[in-house]
Each structure stands twice: as structure tokens, then as C-alpha cells.
Amino acid sequence: MKAVIVGGGIIGGAIAWRLARDGVAATVLERGRLGREASWAAAGMIAPQAEAQSAGLFFDLCMAGRRVFAATVERLIADSGVDPEYDAQGILYLALDAAEHAELTARARWHRECGALVEELSPAEARRLEPAISPAIVHALHFSDNRRVDNRKLTQAYVAAALAAGAAVRENARVDAIVTAGGRATGVRLDDGARLDADLVIIAAGAWSHEIRGLEGDRVRLFPVRGQILCFEARPRLLGPALFSPRGYLVPRRDGRILAGSTMEEAGYDQSVTLAGIEKIARGVAAMAPAIGELRFREAWAGLRPATRDLLPVLGPSPTAPNVIWATGHYRSGILLSALTGEVIADLVAGRRPAIDPAPFSAARFARDRVDL
Ligand code: GLY
Numbered sequence: 001m002k003a004v005i006v007g008g009g010i011i012g013g014a015i016a017w018r019l020a021r022d023g024v025a026a027t028v029l030e031r032g033r034l035g036r037e038a039s040w041a042a043a044g045m046i047a048p049q050a051e052a053q054s055a056g057l058f059f060d061l062c063m064a065g066r067r068v069f070a071a072t073v074e075r076l077i078a079d080s081g082v083d084p085e086y087d088a089q090g091i092l093y094l095a096l097d098a099a100e101h102a103e104l105t106a107r108a109r110w111h112r113e114c115g116a117l118v119e120e121l122s123p124a125e126a127r128r129l130e131p132a133i134s135p136a137i138v139h140a141l142h143f144s145d146n147r148r149v150d151n152r153k154l155t156q157a158y159v160a161a162a163l164a165a166g167a168a169v170r171e172n173a174r175v176d177a178i179v180t181a182g183g184r185a186t187g188v189r190l191d192d193g194a195r196l197d198a199d200l201v202i203i204a205a206g207a208w209s210h211e212i213r214g215l216e217g218d219r220v221r222l223f224p225v226r227g228q229i230l231c232f233e234a235r236p237r238l239l240g241p242a243l244f245s246p247r248g249y250l251v252p253r254r255d256g257r258i259l260a261g262s263t264m265e266e267a268g269y270d271q272s273v274t275l276a277g278i279e280k281i282a283r284g285v286a287a288m289a290p291a292i293g294e295l296r297f298r299e300a301w302a303g304l305r306p307a308t309r310d311l312l313p314v315l316g317p318s319p320t321a322p323n324v325i326w327a328t329g330h331y332r333s334g335i336l337l338s339a340l341t342g343e344v345i346a347d348l349v350a351g352r353r354p355a356i357d358p359a360p361f362s363a364a365r366f367a368r369d370r371v372d373l
Helices: 010-021 057-080 098-113 123-129 151-164 206-211 275-288 290-294 338-350
Strands: 002-006 025-029 091-095 119-121 139-143 168-170 175-181 184-190 195-197 200-203 223-233 242-245 248-252 257-261 296-307 314-317 324-328
Touching: 002 010, 002 184, 010 025, 010 151, 010 324, 010 338, 025 151, 057 151, 057 338, 091 098, 091 123, 098 119, 098 139, 119 123, 123 139, 151 168, 151 338, 184 200, 206 296, 206 324, 223 275, 242 275, 248 275, 257 275, 275 290, 314 338, 324 338
Parallel strands: 002 025, 002 200, 025 168, 091 242, 200 324
Antiparallel strands: 091 139, 119 139, 175 184, 184 195, 223 257, 223 296, 242 248, 248 257, 314 324
């Protein structure tokens, strides 16, 4: 079987790896450079308990994402030779006022009801775990099995593992349209007019996924949500756990860098870093861990989260061309959901039963949706 994967980010890489392992001849087509969009811009948290705001479909998906990631990462390291720095210090979720305290207490309750691991900490207990947190913290949760990776290395790992398993990748290859015959895809056409035949086409092009012509009937639409990140230099292990709060987050890297995020902006496809974004992130840093404000500033960047109208990913066959598979719209959780998405898509292709029911994530939900695009 020949598969074309449109999009060479973390999702395309993860799918290519899993398909190639199953013996599928997978080719990744990337319009620019591999892994240089949202996969590169992310902070790298494997943080289901920080990202989901309530029990239900999305939380269950994120928890499955964490489980599959944990079950997959050693094989990925072995197959790729790349260490994605899957660090185990957990995530400390901080409250700075009474309203946030109440939110954390409620969050701890529903996490426990769902069977997730959560510990409620007094300010003194939280400070013992991470002395750099602000004296103004009033309450904290520790998610000890939520972790982090270096998302750039993780993307490299998926691509390297895919190549080692026999996949091919092409950069600067922009797909213009799906080529169809008799209601099925027969391949893709590139913007230079070249055609690539395929038995299967997978759309993993993030915020650009809906620009590929030929699937308009699916009514899938992606909205870019800009996130800016500031990066500081510190000595390694200055921060232990990643810090998260309604005001932002801080994520340490093994080499000492500390990433501070982020913004949630509708700015079209503009990937600028702005003074307003820097100010917003800096206020969050000062509230969570004021000592970070003394560190040397290194760089800043921005990326585009791929959001759908209901903020859920789109996973599974196209309702209009069943051998086209959507794997996009991962919004804030593409790193967390990368291993799960690769596995689910490979399972669907091979006819195996996936770890999650993909039906609620089908593009069919948009055809039922009466909202004008
Ligand atoms: N997952 C963190 C973010 O999207 O900012």
C-alpha cells in the first residue's frame, strides 16, 4: 500500500513512523521544512491534566494520549536514536487567588473521580517541591505523571524513526489538491503540477489542512491560534517541575533553558512576536516565579495552533473520500497526542481496533453543523 502524508510536522512524522512499521510505503510531503511550524514552536508538555478543563471526551483523549506516549517512547528512542528528553518531574499547577484556589480544588476532585493521579499541596508543600515559586501562591496541584519533552527533538525522533522504517520525506513539496476518481483519492497534485499516486492520503497539515483542494465537502476548517513563547537561560535544573497556572506556564529544558508561554491570539497566519504578547507572558512569569525575571533573555518565537470550530482534533476517514484520512486540528495538544494519533491512524489503516473510539472525532460532525464557514 502507498500512502502520502500531507504535512511534515509532529503528527505527520508520528503517522509515517507507525505506517512504515506496518509495511506501508509512506511518503511525507512538507510544504516548507520538516517540523518547523507548531511542532517547533510548542513548549512540549505531556500535560493532560493541565490542558483539559473538565471530565469528558477531550480529557479521556488526552489521558489516552499520555498512556500511549508513555508506552511508545522507549521504542521511538530505540528506532530513531534520538532522545526527546522525556523528563519526569511532573507539573505543578498553581493558584494565586481565591477564585483560582476554588478552581484547583474542583479540578482535583474531578481528576480523582476520573482516576487521574493528583496531589493537593499547601503553599509550603509546593515550595518544598519547587522553591522558585512565588510567595503569593495560595494553593497548588501536583500532577506527578504529567511530563515534558523537547518537542523539537521529539519531532526529529518521529521523522528519523520513520526514515529508518522505510518511509520517505520531501521538503518544499506543497500539495495543491487531492486527485479523485469515482469518489476515491488516487493521489495528490503538487503546486508545480506534479502528481503522486497513492492508495491512501493522510491530511496532517496543521493550520493549513483545509487549504488542500478537493475535500471542501467535508467542511473541515482550521483556525490558526497564535502562541508566543519567551526563552530564558538558566543553569540546568533551576526549575524541577514545569509550572502551570491560568496565567501561563514555565517549562524547563535539560540544557538550562526555560520556556515561558503563552498567548492565545487570533492573528491569522501572522507569526510575529509582539510587545503585547511579551508583556502578557512576562506578567504570568512574574506572578508564578518572580526569580525567572532575573534570568538572561535568550529569544522569542511564535507558532500557530491548529484549532477546529469545536477545538477537538479531526481523526479518521473523510466522509467524501474514504481513503483520505484526516489527522489534524490538535490545537494545544499536538505534542501530547502525537503518539496516540500515529497509533490510531495506523490501526485504522490496518483494520485493528484503536485504543480510543475515533467516531466522535470524525469530520462527519462538521457536515451536521449548520454554522456557515
Ligand atoms: N499546550 C500549550 C499551548 O498550546 O500553549
